[in-house]
Amino acid sequence: MIIIFALFLLSLLVITALAIVQTKNLFVAVMLTSIFSLLMAANFFILDAADVALTEAAVGAGITTVIFLSALALTTEREKAVQSAQRLTLVVVAVLATLIIYATFDKPRLGDPEAPVHQHLAPWYLEKTPEYMDFPNVVTAVLGSFRGYDTLGEVFVVFAACIGVLFILGVKPPGDRHYDPHASGLRHHLIPQVVGRLLIPFIVLFGLYVQFHGEYGPGGGFQAGALIASGVILYALLEGETAALRAVPRYVLMGLVIGGASLYGAVGLVCILLGGNFLEYSVLSSNPVSGQQLGILLIEAGVGMAVCGALLSIFHAFAARPMRV
Amino acid sequence: MDLTPHLPVLQVVVPLLSSPLLLLLRPRGLAWAGAAAVALLSFAIALNMALAVAAGIQFSYAVGGWEPPYGIALSVDAFSALILLIVTGAGAIAILAGKPSVDREIDAERQPLFYSAWILAMAGLTGIALSADAFNIFVFMEISSLASYVLIAGGPDRRALPAVFKYLIMGTIGATFYLIGVGLVYMMTGTLNLADMEARIGGVTDINPLLVAAGFITIGLALKAAVFPLHVWLPNAYTHAPHMITVFLAACATKVAIYVLLRFDFFVFQANLDRHDVQFSLFLMPLALLGILVASAVAMFEGHIKRLLAMSSVAQIGYIMLGASFITEAGLTASALHMFNHALAKGGLFLAIAGLACHYGDLRLARLAGAARSMPWTAAALVVCGFSLVGIPGTAGFVSKWLLLDAALDEGRFAAVLVGVILVSSLMALAYVWRIVETLYFKPAAQDVATPTGEAPLPLLLAAWLAAIANIGFGLFPQFPLELCSAAAELLLGHTL
Numbered sequence: 001m002i003i004i005f006a007l008f009l010l011s012l013l014v015i016t017a018l019a020i021v022q023t024k025n026l027f028v029a030v031m032l033t034s035i036f037s038l039l040m041a042a043n044f045f046i047l048d049a050a051d052v053a054l055t056e057a058a059v060g061a062g063i064t065t066v067i068f069l070s071a072l073a074l075t076t077e078r079e080k081a082v083q084s085a086q087r088l089t090l091v092v093v094a095v096l097a098t099l100i101i102y103a104t105f106d107k108p109r110l111g112d113p114e115a116p117v118h119q120h121l122a123p124w125y126l127e128k129t130p131e132y133m134d135f136p137n138v139v140t141a142v143l144g145s146f147r148g149y150d151t152l153g154e155v156f157v158v159f160a161a162c163i164g165v166l167f168i169l170g171v172k173p174p175g176d177r178h179y180d181p182h183a184s185g186l187r188h189h190l191i192p193q194v195v196g197r198l199l200i201p202f203i204v205l206f207g208l209y210v211q212f213h214g215e216y217g218p219g220g221g222f223q224a225g226a227l228i229a230s231g232v233i234l235y236a237l238l239e240g241e242t243a244a245l246r247a248v249p250r251y252v253l254m255g256l257v258i259g260g261a262s263l264y265g266a267v268g269l270v271c272i273l274l275g276g277n278f279l280e281y282s283v284l285s286s287n288p289v290s291g292q293q294l295g296i297l298l299i300e301a302g303v304g305m306a307v308c309g310a311l312l313s314i315f316h317a318f319a320a321r322p323m324r325v
Numbered sequence: 326m327d328l329t330p331h332l333p334v335l336q337v338v339v340p341l342l343s344s345p346l347l348l349l350l351r352p353r354g355l356a357w358a359g360a361a362a363v364a365l366l367s368f369a370i371a372l373n374m375a376l377a378v379a380a381g382i383q384f385s386y387a388v389g390g391w392e393p394p395y396g397i398a399l400s401v402d403a404f405s406a407l408i409l410l411i412v413t414g415a416g417a418i419a420i421l422a423g424k425p426s427v428d429r430e431i432d433a434e435r436q437p438l439f440y441s442a443w444i445l446a447m448a449g450l451t452g453i454a455l456s457a458d459a460f461n462i463f464v465f466m467e468i469s470s471l472a473s474y475v476l477i478a479g480g481p482d483r484r485a486l487p488a489v490f491k492y493l494i495m496g497t498i499g500a501t502f503y504l505i506g507v508g509l510v511y512m513m514t515g516t517l518n519l520a521d522m523e524a525r526i527g528g529v530t531d532i533n534p535l536l537v538a539a540g541f542i543t544i545g546l547a548l549k550a551a552v553f554p555l556h557v558w559l560p561n562a563y564t565h566a567p568h569m570i571t572v573f574l575a576a577c578a579t580k581v582a583i584y585v586l587l588r589f590d591f592f593v594f595q596a597n598l599d600r601h602d603v604q605f606s607l608f609l610m611p612l613a614l615l616g617i618l619v620a621s622a623v624a625m626f627e628g629h630i631k632r633l634l635a636m637s638s639v640a641q642i643g644y645i646m647l648g649a650s651f652i653t654e655a656g657l658t659a660s661a662l663h664m665f666n667h668a669l670a671k672g673g674l675f676l677a678i679a680g681l682a683c684h685y686g687d688l689r690l691a692r693l694a695g696a697a698r699s700m701p702w703t704a705a706a707l708v709v710c711g712f713s714l715v716g717i718p719g720t721a722g723f724v725s726k727w728l729l730l731d732a733a734l735d736e737g738r739f740a741a742v743l744v745g746v747i748l749v750s751s752l753m754a755l756a757y758v759w760r761i762v763e764t765l766y767f768k769p770a771a772q773d774v775a776t777p778t779g780e781a782p783l784p785l786l787l788a789a790w791l792a793a794i795a796n797i798g799f800g801l802f803p804q805f806p807l808e809l810c811s812a813a814a815e816l817l818l819g820h821t822l
Contacts, residue, residue, distance in 0.1 A: 099537050099540070099541075100505070100537065102533065102537065103509055103533060103534040103536075103537035103538070104534070105533060106513075106531030106532075106533045106534050107512060107534060108512070115512075115515075116512070116513055116514055116515035116525075116529075117511065117512060117515040118515070119515055120394075120514070120515035120516055120525070121394060121395060121515060121516060122515070124395055125395070128395075145389055145391075146389065146391050146395055146396055147396065147397055147460075147461075148388070148389050149388040149389065149396075149397045149461065150397060150460060150461055150464050152341075153452065153461065153464035153465055153467075153468060154464060156341060156344075156445065156448075156449075156468050157464065157467045157468055157471060159344070159345060159445070160442070160445055160449075160467075160468055160471040160472050160475070161471055163348070163438050163441055163442055163445075163475065164442065164471060164472070164474065164475035166438055167435060167438040167439065167442060167475055167479060168475065168478055168479070170435055170438070254348065257345065258345040258346070258348060258349065261342075261345045262342065262345055262346065265338065265341070265342035266342075268338065269338070269342075272328075272331055272334075273326075275326075276390055277331075277334070277386065277387060277388060277389060277390045278331065278334040278338060278386075278388055278389070279388055279389040279390075280389050280390035281389070282390065
């Protein structure tokens with residue numbers, strides 16, 4: 001049964017991808033990428049990768065789409081016709097696809113317990129997580145502690161994106177188009193207003209749940225940050241950007257970004273001061289297991305703060321530009 | 326407490342964690358001071374480790390206390406120490422000297438963001454150089470790339486935007502190719518640690534995914550390294566970037582990608598895939614030779630001084646790849662030393678050009694005519710570094726080109742062709758450097774260009790001269806870098822069949 005469902009989802013994925021390439025309307029393309037991400041999330045879920053599915057749904061289908069739309073509001077809806085070497089592109093893509101398909105001929109069967117990925121590191125992670133951290137979600141253990149340095153890097157990727165957008169869009173826009181911040185929002189549309197207001201508290205609550213329940217269920221700081229950010233963005237869409245900025249001002253957002261990233265790094269440095277290696281949480285407490293738990297809790301909080309602040313800063317940077325009329 | 330064992334991680338973490346804090350330094354000039362302090366500290370750490378490595382100490386560090394392959398390991402050997410010196414040295418000099426140039430190009434209120442991105446780019450590049458983990462390299466590649474895109478797009482030159490967009494697309498394709506390759510290797514070996522990969526890849530029986538992986542990784546990194554013909558993003562990105570960013574990126578960015586390419590190829594694939602060394606040579610040598618000749622030829626006829634030198638960078642990357650494609654100790658030593666020397670020469674050239682740019686708005690050669698008369702010191706520094714680029718005896722560039730020639734002579738039946746290409750391309754380099762000299766010294770100034778009122782700002786002038794003196798110093802006494810480079814070559818070859 002699950003096979004049929006997976007085949008159905010994968011075919012839809014291919015069709016959506018082709019449609020994205022085909023369409024000349026950028027608005028349609030953005031909507032299709034959102035659908036693509038949602039399908040991808042469903043696929044991840046079928047593969048039992050609930051953490052990844054949650055991230056893909058929150059970031060790929062949610063926030064990215066909003067940011068794409070904000071960018072589209074600053075430009076035109078239709079793609080400019082270009083005389084590019086389309087045939088050459090097609091050949092290159094076909095060759096690459098053939099190569100990748102060729103590579104998968106010798107791939108271990110899906111779910112094969114004898115596959116190298118299940119034989120080498122995974123058993124160690126599965127065995128040691130209960131021993132060292134004493135909580136069930138191995139994904140959180142890998143991301144937060146065993147490979148915590150990668151996650152620190154990912155936080156700084158988000159940070160780089162955030163300062164990049166602020167830096168480039170921070171230039172005063174050319175021309176003297178005036179922007180009326182009060183004109184945005186859906187304040188005069190009753191149904192979105194009512195439904196949206198009902199949803200926002202639940203979105204934020206769910207975000208907090210994902211944040212603090214990451215050790216036991218799917219999720220963690222990354223997904224929580226994206227979820228809470230999407231709650232605030234929904235508020236901005238309903239009430240207008242100014243109202244959202246009044247609720248969560250820019251300096252608070254920058255504080256979240258700087259504070260979150262620094263919190264993560266500070267935990268690592270404290271571990272060095274207490275005699276361990278960088279990010280060796282075991283030294284944080286006299287009991288190594290609670291040290292690990294404390295460390296992961298703190299860095300997840302840092303990730304959540306940084307991601308939430310960064311995504312909202314990016315959104316506001318786009319929304320603050322005068323729209324093209 | 327003794328921080329020495331923590332130096333590898335501090336090398337990355339000090340700049341990485343400082344970058345958000347730089348945003349808080351809003352008052353004028355404070356962000357610069359903070360960034361300069363961080364860059365100097367990073368350089369001190371790198372120098373410290375390089376000296377220790379030269380004395381025979383190897384650093385390895387298990388982040389989080391988890392031993393590899395379960396956790397992420399950092400390692401410093403001769404090769405990474407050399408790259409770390411280049412990256413942090415270029416960053417420190419460019420930030421310290423760059424204030425007058427940056428003040429002209431970036432508004433005061435955007436400067437904290439600018440310096441924050443700059444330090445972040447440096448942190449990303451050091452992170453790549455230190456990492457012994459294939460996925461961790463990707464993460465830091467993303468950090469350094471994103472920050473570099475931002476920096477290139479940050480200047481007042483709006484033509485930087487299309488250039489950076491091209492760079493962004495091609496850089497993303499390169500990173501994705503690398504990731505596909507790493508994914509395939511992970512599928513077949515179940516590990517991400519490079520040393521563990523090397524050990525486990527030999528036991529893989531179905532070899533096809535690994536061959537495809539080797540292809541994707543090589544092409545992806547070659548894109549990032551701007552190996553001919555995948556260099557098309559480079560000339561415009563370097564030309565329209567803020568001048569100090571050109572100094573920084575031209576000195577180190579592509580070299581870090583070459584470093585990963587060589588490290589991955591020699592450490593993981595060479596020892597395990599049958600006839601991989603032959604394929605590696607067959608694939609890279611013609612590209613390197615073509616790159617050297619074509620890019621030098623284009624540079625000879627280029628009218629914009631920055632784009633001219635950017636094309637020359639593509640040719641120099643050709644030399645570095647050529648040395649590597651011999652797969653001999655002499656070739657790899659020459660290759661590694663050329664990375665170091667090219668960073669010195671190109672960094673110095675772009676520093677002098679940033680100085681010129683403080684008085685000339687338009688950097689086309691025709692507009693710069695006669696600049697040496699009003700800016701003699703700046704022009705002289707430019708000439709010294711230019712001679713090093715050509716490989717005139719007595720400069721650093723000569724040493725690595727000589728080693729490359731020496732290595733080429735051992736290449737049997739191709740030797741004559743290889744030596745011919747190196748000599749011809751050196752003459753071409755002389756031609757394009759001479760064009761700059763002729764313009765600066767012997768041509769009458771253009772009618773409608775205002776004569777500069779003086780030399781380049783003092784910090785830039787000092788930095789350009791520091792680079793020029795280093796070019797001569799390391800040309801006469803190349804022992805220290807040479808020692809690191811031959812150790813690096815030995816290390817790389819230690820992993821071949």
